[in-house]
Amino acid sequence: MSERPFQPRIIAFCCNWCSYAGADLAGVSRLQMPSNFKVIRVMCSARVAPEWIIKALSSGVDGVMVLGCHIGDCHYISGNHRAAKRFAVLREMLGCVGINPDRLLVDWVSASEGPQFQKIVTNFVERVAVLGPGKAAGEQRAKGTSELNGLTQQAEKRE
Amino acid sequence: MKVSKEVRDIAEEILRQGQVGGVLGLSSEHGHVGPHLFSSTDDLGTLVLEPRYMLAKVCRMILADFPGERLGVVARGCDERALIEMAKLGQVDLSRLDLIGVACSEAQARECACPHPYPRRIDVGEPVQGVAFADTECAQQASEQDLVARQAFWTHAFSRCIKCYGCRNVCPVCICAECSLEDASWVARGKISPEISFHLIRAFHVADKCVGCGACDAACPVDIPLTRLYAQMREKMKEMFGYEIGLDVTNKSPLTTTLEEAPLHGL
Amino acid sequence: MDYRTVLTTCPYCGSGCGMYLPVLNGKLGEPIPAKTHPLSQGRLCIKGWSAHEHVASHDRLTKPLVKTGSGFKETTWDEALDLVVTRLLELRDRHGPDSLAFLVSAKCTNEENYLQQKLARAVFGTNNVDHCARL
Numbered sequence: 059m060s061e062r063p064f065q066p067r068i069i070a071f072c073c074n075w076c077s078y079a080g081a082d083l084a085g086v087s088r089l090q091m092p093s094n095f096k097v098i099r100v101m102c103s104a105r106v107a108p109e110w111i112i113k114a115l116s117s118g119v120d121g122v123m124v125l126g127c128h129i130g131d132c133h134y135i136s137g138n139h140r141a142a143k144r145f146a147v148l149r150e151m152l153g154c155v156g157i158n159p160d161r162l163l164v165d166w167v168s169a170s171e172g173p174q175f176q177k178i179v180t181n182f183v184e185r186v187a188v189l190g191p192g193k194a195a196g197e198q199r200a201k202g203t204s205e206l207n208g209l210t211q212q213a214e215k216r217e
Numbered sequence: 218m219k220v221s222k223e224v225r226d227i228a229e230e231i232l233r234q235g236q237v238g239g240v241l242g243l244s245s246e247h248g249h250v251g252p253h254l255f256s257s258t259d260d261l262g263t264l265v266l267e268p269r270y271m272l273a274k275v276c277r278m279i280l281a282d283f284p285g286e287r288l289g290v291v292a293r294g295c296d297e298r299a300l301i302e303m304a305k306l307g308q309v310d311l312s313r314l315d316l317i318g319v320a321c322s323e324a325q326a327r328e329c330a331c332p333h334p335y336p337r338r339i340d341v342g343e344p345v346q347g348v349a350f351a352d353t354e355c356a357q358q359a360s361e362q363d364l365v366a367r368q369a370f371w372t373h374a375f376s377r378c379i380k381c382y383g384c385r386n387v388c389p390v391c392i393c394a395e396c397s398l399e400d401a402s403w404v405a406r407g408k409i410s411p412e413i414s415f416h417l418i419r420a421f422h423v424a425d426k427c428v429g430c431g432a433c434d435a436a437c438p439v440d441i442p443l444t445r446l447y448a449q450m451r452e453k454m455k456e457m458f459g460y461e462i463g464l465d466v467t468n469k470s471p472l473t474t475t476l477e478e479a480p481l482h483g484l
Numbered sequence: 485m486d487y488r489t490v491l492t493t494c495p496y497c498g499s500g501c502g503m504y505l506p507v508l509n510g511k512l513g514e515p516i517p518a519k520t521h522p523l524s525q526g527r528l529c530i531k532g533w534s535a536h537e538h539v540a541s542h543d544r545l546t547k548p549l550v551k552t553g554s555g556f557k558e559t560t561w562d563e564a565l566d567l568v569v570t571r572l573l574e575l576r577d578r579h580g581p582d583s584l585a586f587l588v589s590a591k592c593t594n595e596e597n598y599l600q601q602k603l604a605r606a607v608f609g610t611n612n613v614d615h616c617a618r619l
Contacts, residue, residue, distance in 0.1 A: 157368065
């Protein structure tokens, strides 16, 4: 059996009003994209706390995407303004401690942009695959992975 | 020492005027120096200026417990910046404080790599030039190291952590009633050294507030050079938003404002 | 304004780190590590940093409790100590002094710990004395 290439584990935080609907559209349009990511729906990209991303990266996730509405289209007017700035600073901080900032992506997808969602996800998965496993996790990766599987199973059960 | 004498004289003057409930400073007794509230002119003889303690945090507690009263404080540049950041967060009312501004010496400024080693109003001492970020050891290290070297450096530093929470406890801008670092969702309980999330969460939370007082470095029992990380973040805030921490109480953190109020390059 | 700081030693272990305990309006606050202390030099561990918490804790026992069939019952010190004395003597007489062990505490003073081991060795005749920190 040939060695399977590295499959990154990715979490995508999608806002309820735009990017989650965009992801949905990509799904119902049957657009092909890698299946390495799990979507977590949040009400707004500004709801995503830096804790979540840091915890994800330190417990075995290889990349995190935060997707919100386009600037100017935020359901809460300026939520994504805060998200944009917050995660720009977080990216810098990851760089300071030696975690590749490219493991965190902040981008905007509207509810009608299924193909845009497909493009962003495909590019990000490829980019993280090149970066390799997230070393931030170190020896915690094994434990984090089982934790993550548990969470995924719970989520699947609920659905 | 001459400088302490000048501070004592000003404190005496403030106490005589009777406007304040006391003057917060440092007192030397039995060979030990600690924070002390001078409420009468009698004990001012023990007032000293070193070693430095972060008095801003004590100020906040005293002001909260005595709502009607004014307080005098012997304040260095870092104390004042911390008080300004606290005021932005609604934690202190600056109009209730009488600051006795003390400028730090050149040696002290160098020791802390302090960018502003003096408060806005200087009552005692001569202001000296602050240390520019580019001239610090931290900047040099950051520019020399690539991602792999940085990760090795910080992983090694963080692996020494005994999770004493000293950095958080002494920090003048760590004022949340409920701390993320005590939440088992983000930082697992009973694990030493803690996960890297402990340090990253704290670093992010103080990224737009850290005044560079160095209290966390001084309180760390295992010598993790935390201010090196926070100084880099402070510099990034300046580069990205032109935001300087602790200088102007009306200047809100760009992380709490819209893109119109504080634009981000590229958006 | 009532704010005082009291220089003291951390009660938890034998290292003896120096700290100031602030008293604001009669309430005990979080310790401030003493920078001039020759040993700890302005640093504390998690125990020292939390040394004030038990003082005003809701969980703190303020009266002795005696375990009965239906759980713990509040009692007076006289009754509690009488019970301890009777039971300890009973056990010693029935099973010998080495059936007893005496645990002392890092949170007590040296003198209190000394008295406890004296009680164990001289009165009850056992060397079973141990300590939570065992430094």
